[in-house]
Amino acid sequence: MRIRIVDAFTDRPFHGNPAGVLLLDGAFPPDAWLQQVAAEVNLSETAFALPLPPGGDADWALRWFTPAGEVDMCGHATLATAHVLHEHGLAEGPVRFGARCGILTAEIGEDGAITLDFPTSSLTPVEPAPEVAEALGGPAVLSVHDTAAHIGDLLVELADERTVRELAPDLAALRERSRRGVIVTAPAEDPSRGYDFVSRGFFPLHGIDEDPVTGSAHTALAPFWGARLGRTRMTGLQGGARQGLVRVTLAGERTQLTGRAVTVIDGELLTTP
Numbered sequence: 001m002r003i004r005i006v007d008a009f010t011d012r013p014f015h016g017n018p019a020g021v022l023l024l025d026g027a028f029p030p031d032a033w034l035q036q037v038a039a040e041v042n043l044s045e046t047a048f049a050l051p052l053p054p055g056g057d058a059d060w061a062l063r064w065f066t067p068a069g070e071v072d073m074c075g076h077a078t079l080a081t082a083h084v085l086h087e088h089g090l091a092e093g094p095v096r097f098g099a100r101c102g103i104l105t106a107e108i109g110e111d112g113a114i115t116l117d118f119p120t121s122s123l124t125p126v127e128p129a130p131e132v133a134e135a136l137g138g139p140a141v142l143s144v145h146d147t148a149a150h151i152g153d154l155l156v157e158l159a160d161e162r163t164v165r166e167l168a169p170d171l172a173a174l175r176e177r178s179r180r181g182v183i184v185t186a187p188a189e190d191p192s193r194g195y196d197f198v199s200r201g202f203f204p205l206h207g208i209d210e211d212p213v214t215g216s217a218h219t220a221l222a223p224f225w226g227a228r229l230g231r232t233r234m235t236g237l238q239g240g241a242r243q244g245l246v247r248v249t250l251a252g253e254r255t256q257l258t259g260r261a262v263t264v265i266d267g268e269l270l271t272t273p
Contacts, residue, residue, distance in 0.1 A: 001022060001024075001268070001269045001272065002022070002023070002266065002267070002268060002269070003020060003021070003022050003041075003265075003266075003267055003268070003269045004020070004021045004022075004080075004084050004263050004265060004266050004267075005018055005019070005020055005021075005041075005043070005263070005264050005265035006018065006019055006021055006080035006083055006084060006261050006262065006263050006264070007080075007261060007262050007263075007264055008076035008077070008079045008080045008083070008213065008215070008244070008259060008261045009076055009079065009213040009215065009238075009244030009245060009246055009259035009260070009261070010213075010244045010245070010259070010260060010261070010262065011260040011262060012262065013262055013264045014242075014264070015242060015243065015244060016076070016212065016213050016242070016243075016244035016259075016261070016262075017044060017076040017211065017212040017213035017214070017239075017242075017244055018043050018044075018212075018264070019043055019044065019045050019046065019047055019074075019076055019077035019080040019081075020037075020038070020041040020043055020045070020046030020047065020077075021046070021047050021049070021077070021080050021081050021084045022037070022046065022047070022048050022049070022269065023049050023050075023051075023084065023085075023090070024048055024049065024050045025050075025051075026050075027050070028048065028050055028061070028063065029273035030273060031070070033273040034048055034063065034065055034070075035065055035069070035070070037065075037269070038065035038066060038067055039067045039068075041067075042067050043067075044066060044076070044077075044203075044208050044211045044212070045064045045065065045066055045071065045074045045076070045077040046064070046065050046077070047062060047063070047064050047074070047077035047078065047080060047081045048062070048063045048064075048065070049061070049062050049081050049085075049097070050062075052098065056098075057096065057098065057103055058096040058097055058098030058103055059091070059095055059096045059097070060081075060085075060095065060096070060097050060098070061097070061098045061099075062078065062081060062097040062098065062099045062104070063099070063100070064077050064078075064099075066203075066206045066207050066208055067207040067208075068206050068207030068208075069206060069207075070100075071180075071206065072099075072100045072101050072151075073099070073100070073101040073118070073150075073151060073216045074215070074216060075116060075118065075214065075215015075216045075217075075218065075219075075246075075257055076213055076214065076215045076244075078097060078099075078104060078106060078116055078215065079106065079114050079116055079215060079257075079259055079261055080261055081097070081106075082095050082106035082108065082114050082116075082261075083114060083261035083262075083263070084263065086108050086114075087263060093107065094106065094107040095107070101119070102119065104116060104117065104118060105117040109258075112260060113247075113258050113259065113260050114258065114259065114260065114261065115256050115257070115258040116215065116256065116257040116258075117254055117255075117256055118215070118216065118219050118254065118255050118256075118257060119150065119219065119253060119254060119255070120150075120219055120222065120223055120250065120251075120252070120253050120254055120255045121147045121149075121150035121151050121219040121220035121223070121255075122147065122149045122150055123145040123146075123147060123155065123220060123223060123224060124145060124146045124147075124148070124149070125143065125144070125145055126144050126145065126146050126154075127144070128141040128142075128143065128144045128156075129144070129177075131173070131177065132144060132154065132156060132177055132182070134170070134173065135169055135170050135173035135174045135176075135177055135182075136156065136167055136169045136170075136174070136182070136184065137167055137168050137169055137170065139158050139159070139163050139167065140158070140159050140163075141156055141157070141158065142157040142158065142159060143156075143157040144156050144157070145157075145220070145224065147220045148179060150219065150220070151180060151216050151217065151219065151220060152178065152179035152180035152181075153178055153179075153180050153181045153182060153183050153201075153217060153220065154177060154178040154181075154182045154183070155183050155185065155217075155220050155221070155224060156182060156183065156184045156185070157184075157185055157186065157224075158184055158185065158186045159186060160186050160187070160189065161186050161187070161188060161189040161198045162189070163186060164184050164185065164186045164198050164199065164200055165198070165200075165240070167184060167200060167240075169182075169202055171202065171204040171209055172204070174202050174204055175204040175205050178205070179205075180203065180205065180206065181201055181202055181203035181204075181205065181206070181208075181211070181214075181217075182201070182202050182203075183199055183200070183201045183202075183214070183217045183220065183221065184199060184200050184201075184202075185197055185198065185199040185221060185224070185225075186198055186199075187225075187228075188237070194235060194237075194245070195235045195236060195237035195245060196225060196229060196231075196234040196235055196236065197221065197225045197234065197236050197237075198236070198237050198238070199214075199217065199221055199236060199237075199238045200238060200239065200240055201214040201217050201238065210240055212238065212239045212240075212242040212243065212244060213238045213239055213243070213244035213246065213259075214238060215246060215257050215259075217238075218236055218238075218246045218248050218255065218257055219255045219257070221236055221248070222234065222236075222248040222249075222250050222255045223250060223255070226250045232249060232250040232251070233247070233248070233249050233250075234247075234248050235247050235248070236248060244259065245259065246258070246259055247259065
């Protein structure tokens, strides 16, 4: 069984967010085996894609596992899977994925960039709890929004880009503060550098201390910054030591996430279910 490692939301190897991608035949293997593979790969997510019969709502069934468990939505591993399908001639035009969160589509453009169509996350303002700031290392928190109805993250607005970059959070404390993870964000210090806002994502509850580039988080970041900047098209830079760019387009209840991907490993998984 072939396994690929794909760097998503970047056009350079060893940047962006790496994801494992396995294309399956017949049926999904037992969940325990899928989880063991994801733990062995030990990346933020490993995607398992299964072709579906023609004529249905989706072309491929898609599931994502972190090293600790299955998740409902993942942007970068979806982009990585679409990249593999197009790279190897297994899909033409838009690809429809059937996932736990519904139908997601991916389409590759003439320039090679891939655009994902995801549901826009709702944002519910909540009082900034002192415990959240303490878990993040004590920065001034400007606002907090809950995305429990969709992705389950806390979206925390900080004062500036430098504060986001220099965060050193208490991951054990953050584990107690959200259903899925905590996304911190601030406006870009200099938009002429090619991005409008910055973010970092921490998901210790799912065995991911820091996720370099979280596509699904941008379904909340897009409406958040769209309201502040008065725009529907923006670019976000996410990550600490490892970074990537996500171009976002707001379209009401849907958010389009655009980025590139590059395959860095194409090998053989020497075990079967």
